[in-house]
Amino acid sequence: MQTEKVVDHIVNWLKDYATNAGMNGFVLGISGGIDSAVTSTLCAKTGLRTLCLEMPIHQQTDQVTRAQQHISWLKTHYANVSNLEVNLSPVFDNFKKVIPNVESSEALDLTLANTRARLRMSTLYYFAGLHSYLVAGTGNKVEDFGVGFYTKYGDGGVDLSPIADLMKTEVYEIAKFLGITNEIIEAVPTDGLYGDSRSDEDQIGASYPELEWAMKETEKGKTAEDFEGRKQEVFNIYKSRNRSNSHKMNPIPVCKIPVNLKK
Structure with missing residues (x-):
């Protein structure tokens, strides 16, 4: 950098x-x-x-x-x-x-x-x-x-x-x-x-360098099956956190009303 x-x-x-x-x-x-x-x-x-x-x-x-x-x-x-x-x-x-x-x-x-x-x-x-x-x-x-x-x-x-x-x-x-x-x-x-x-790390279960590794591997399209041992464990921690916290990272969902219902 x-x-x-x-x-x-x-x-x-x-x-x-x-x-x-x-x-x-x-x-x-x-x-x-x-x-x-x-x-x-x-x-x-x-x-x-x-x-x-x-x-x-x-x-x-x-x-x-x-x-x-x-x-x-x-x-x-x-x-x-x-x-x-x-x-x-x-x-x-x-x-x-x-x-x-x-x-x-x-x-x-x-x-x-x-x-x-x-x-x-x-x-x-x-x-x-x-x-x-x-x-x-x-x-x-x-x-x-x-x-x-x-x-x-x-x-x-x-x-x-x-x-x-x-x-x-x-x-x-x-x-x-x-x-x-x-x-x-x-x-x-x-x-x-x-x-x-x-x-x-106590809360998440993985260090930041480990999470960064998992984030980069996810961006490459890798899955948990591509790893074993500690790497697989960290990858699963990352994916679980990413999935459960997606509501924070994605835009707030808006209920779109069909146009015909507004007439």
Whole structure:
């Protein structure tokens, strides 16, 4: 990958899109992870206003620390960057108090995890509306178009996606080029939606390099029968995730009314 040229291309794309849309800049959430670190830096490089939001909901301390360190690094290098912390823990706790109590289950845990992401999305659009900013998405290609590893109308609710045509490994390559701190580059990827230390790999059952391999093999028309052992297992994980999360990745279905019924 021609990393420097890719960076320039994304930065110019971001700037042109915002300018043509008549918007003043960008807002995005900073999680302490690689994707938000790279996306925020690319937004900052446009020279347009870039608002970085910390939105902790009972977050692990190391995630909060990495996010704060990255924001400090950004503000040192880019005068157009500002930041705010919006502690959403009380909002989340109050939400849980007012909804009907249900028995604890895996479904409840997942639903509440998605609720965290949707509270953050609402917060991002609050500030986007106040300042005429665009909400920048932080999803990469294998997450957004491979396994659908994001929350519908949560971190998937954005105005534009600067890194969604980059594989996770390519995001790391760009991070190193941009000078992102080693703490973030070396951190184990996690969505941070459960308030614990479980990683993306723990949830999915495969690493990002493995998922990227499966995505590429799928594009070649391969099937599970073409592999064995761990490769077959990873391929099946990818296909299962891709199939079950297709509702996120495909356009919202619209019920088309036959013309004769409208007469």
